[in-house]
Structure formats: C-alpha cells, structure tokens
Amino acid sequence: MSDLRRPRVGHIEFLNCMPIYWGLMRSGALIDVELTRDTPVALNDALVAGELDIAPISLVEYLRHADDLVLLPDVAVGSDGPVLSVNIVHPRPLSDMDGGRVALGSSSRTGVLLAQMLISERLGVDVEYVRTEPDVPRMLRNADAAVVIGDVALRAKYEAPKQGLTVTDLGTAWRDWTGLPMVFAVWAVRREYAERHPGVVKDVHQAFTRSLALCRDELDEAAAAASRWEPFDAATLAGYFRALDFSLGERQLTGLRAFAAKAAERGEVPPLPADGPLLFQP
Ligand SMILES: C=C(O[C@@H]1C=C(C(=O)O)C=C[C@H]1O)C(=O)O
Incomplete structure (x- = not known):
C-alpha cells in the first residue's frame, strides 16, 4: 500500500473554472487529487498557509508571494479580448467620474487593480x-x-444594460490599452x-492540460450540463467558456509581465524578476 498522500488541489468555485472541472471529471483525474472548491481569495490564503499544495489564485496574489511559489505552465484564467466576467458597472461614463467613488468587490484582487489602473492611468480620472x-x-x-x-x-x-447601466469589460479594456x-x-x-x-x-499539470483539451472538444456538452443548475442558458455559457482563455503560453506571459510591471510601478506588488515568472518544468 502506498503511503503517499493525494496532492491537495484548489478549484475556483466560479463558473469560469467549470470547464476545467468537467475535464478533470471526464478524464478520471479527480480520483487522484483532493479537491477543495472555494473563492480565489480563500484558495490563495490556504495555499500560502500550506493547507493546499497547488491552487488557482489571483494573479496579484501570485505576484505578492512569487518567492514562495512556482507557476504551472499552459493553464490560466484570462482572455484575449472580452472576458465577460470581470466588469465595471456604471450609470455614467467613466470619464465623468472625477471626484466620485468606485466600489471594489472584495472577491477580486486582479480585476479591481486593473480597474484602478484603467481609471487613473488610462482615463486620468x-x-x-x-x-x-x-x-x-x-x-x-x-x-x-x-x-x-x-x-x-x-x-x-446581461442584466445591467436592461437597467440603463453600462458594463465595461476589463478584458477588452486591457487589450485595447496594451x-x-x-x-x-x-x-x-x-x-x-x-x-x-x-x-x-x-x-497534476498533465491532468490539467489533458482536461483542458478534453473540455475544448466537449464545450457545448459541458455548457448544457452546467446550464441545468445555473441562471444562464447553454448557449450563453458556451459563449462564455469560449471567450475565456485558459492557456498560459508566450503571448499570455507577455501580458502577465506587462500587468506585473504596472502593478509594481503602483507599489501594489514587488517587481517580478527579469526572467520571471518562475515556471514549473514538467
Ligand atoms: C475571469 C475571472 O478571473 C478571476 C479574477 C480574479 C481577480 O480579479 O482577482 C481572480 C480569479 C479569477 O476567477 C473571473 O473571476 O471572472
């Protein structure tokens, strides 16, 4: 009998990570990990405290703890354009907000920092x-x-525009900017x-990359299955899963480094070393 303990792996409980769950389930890899589902903020705290071994965490939290962490290559949650689920919701144009107040949702670290960069540096508000x-x-x-x-x-x-509110997609805003x-x-x-x-x-890395490949092939099926329990229909979910970019290759790393440099300039995170981020070599 093996005395090895299963790796303690985190899973973001948002819909954005549902395609990865689908893949882990369909490939059978779930049996090989002890999976903890929680918010990105809770997963980060658990990883840093040593209660998890591997977890998806907000990019900002990774940058804050980069000395103690290694990144898995090929897997991330991002977008190359619209992300659909990292948004500023506002009644008036953002450029008219000078002197106003912006509420930052407590479940986010990266999205809220990107919003602040955009508002102050790009819009000068x-x-x-x-x-x-x-x-x-x-x-x-x-x-x-x-x-x-x-x-x-x-x-x-989907709901806010019906109430006369504007939704600014932060994935789109970042792509337009950089x-x-x-x-x-x-x-x-x-x-x-x-x-x-x-x-x-x-x-575990291989399980994730296999899961992603599997899910890409079965995205409509995954969306249909999830839609039975969610306030979104299958077509909306399939469109969402396709908008998300789960890869972490050279182009995504260039985006990551650009964000890290801006975050460091603002004093929010330590600078990433020139050869960073440190990637796990599978
Ligand atoms: C695309 C998303 O990416 C996320 C955004 C995060 C953040 O802003 O800190 C953290 C984890 C991800 O879930 C999303 O939550 O919709």
Whole structure:
C-alpha cells in the first residue's frame, strides 16, 4: 500500500473554472487529487498557509508571494479580448467620474487593480475607492461604479444594460490599452512542494492540460450540463467558456509581465524578476 498522500488541489468555485472541472471529471483525474472548491481569495490564503499544495489564485496574489511559489505552465484564467466576467458597472461614463467613488468587490484582487489602473492611468480620472461585498445594486447605492468578477459579473453583463447601466469589460479594456491578453488567475504550486514532489506536480499539470483539451472538444456538452443548475442558458455559457482563455503560453506571459510591471510601478506588488515568472518544468 502506498503511503503517499493525494496532492491537495484548489478549484475556483466560479463558473469560469467549470470547464476545467468537467475535464478533470471526464478524464478520471479527480480520483487522484483532493479537491477543495472555494473563492480565489480563500484558495490563495490556504495555499500560502500550506493547507493546499497547488491552487488557482489571483494573479496579484501570485505576484505578492512569487518567492514562495512556482507557476504551472499552459493553464490560466484570462482572455484575449472580452472576458465577460470581470466588469465595471456604471450609470455614467467613466470619464465623468472625477471626484466620485468606485466600489471594489472584495472577491477580486486582479480585476479591481486593473480597474484602478484603467481609471487613473488610462482615463486620468481621480476617484476614491471603497472595498465592499460584491453585490452590484448595493454597491451602486453608495458609489458611482462597481467592479465585480465571476458569476456576479457575468450576470451583470446581461442584466445591467436592461437597467440603463453600462458594463465595461476589463478584458477588452486591457487589450485595447496594451494589445495583449489579460491573465486574471494562475495555477501556483508551493515551491517547497514542487521541490519535494516534482513527479506529483508533473502528473497534476498533465491532468490539467489533458482536461483542458478534453473540455475544448466537449464545450457545448459541458455548457448544457452546467446550464441545468445555473441562471444562464447553454448557449450563453458556451459563449462564455469560449471567450475565456485558459492557456498560459508566450503571448499570455507577455501580458502577465506587462500587468506585473504596472502593478509594481503602483507599489501594489514587488517587481517580478527579469526572467520571471518562475515556471514549473514538467
Ligand atoms: C475571469 C475571472 O478571473 C478571476 C479574477 C480574479 C481577480 O480579479 O482577482 C481572480 C480569479 C479569477 O476567477 C473571473 O473571476 O471572472
């Protein structure tokens, strides 16, 4: 009998990671991991505290803890254009918000920082920021704009325009600004775990890349299955899953480095080393 413990792997409980879950389920890889489903913020805390070995975490949290972490190549949550689920929701044009207030949803680290970069650096608009629960109607009662991610943001994308609100897609905004894809979440491994168990990390990496390939082939099926339990129909979900970019190749890494440099300039994260990020070599 083996005395090996299954790797403790995190899973983002938003719809954005459902295609990966589908692939892990369909390939049988779920049996080989101890999976914890939670918000990106909770997964980050658990990874840094050593309660998880491998987890998808917000890019900003990776940059804050880059010395202790290694990134899995080939897998991420991002977009090369519209992402649909990382949004600023606002009644008036963003350029008219000078002196106003923007509510930042507490479930996000990367989306909310990107929103701040966009508002101050690209639009040159000066506002006050407040952190609040990610609830769009409540946020807009006390602020001029709401920044939200995940299922709440995806819902706002379709519902908010019916209430006369504008939805600014932060994936689109980043691409228009830099010409690059945006990476919102990455899969990180505790460095010490990767050094002790390179074979296990290699297997988990392979399980993710296989799962993604499987899911790409069965995206409509995955969307139809998920739509039975979600407030979105199958076609909407399939469109969402296709908008998301789950890859982390050279182009995505260039986008990641551009975001990291801007975040470091703002003093939000330490600078990434010139040869960073450190990638796990499968
Ligand atoms: C595309 C998304 O990417 C996410 C955005 C995150 C953030 O802003 O900190 C964290 C994890 C990802 O879930 C999304 O949540 O919709």
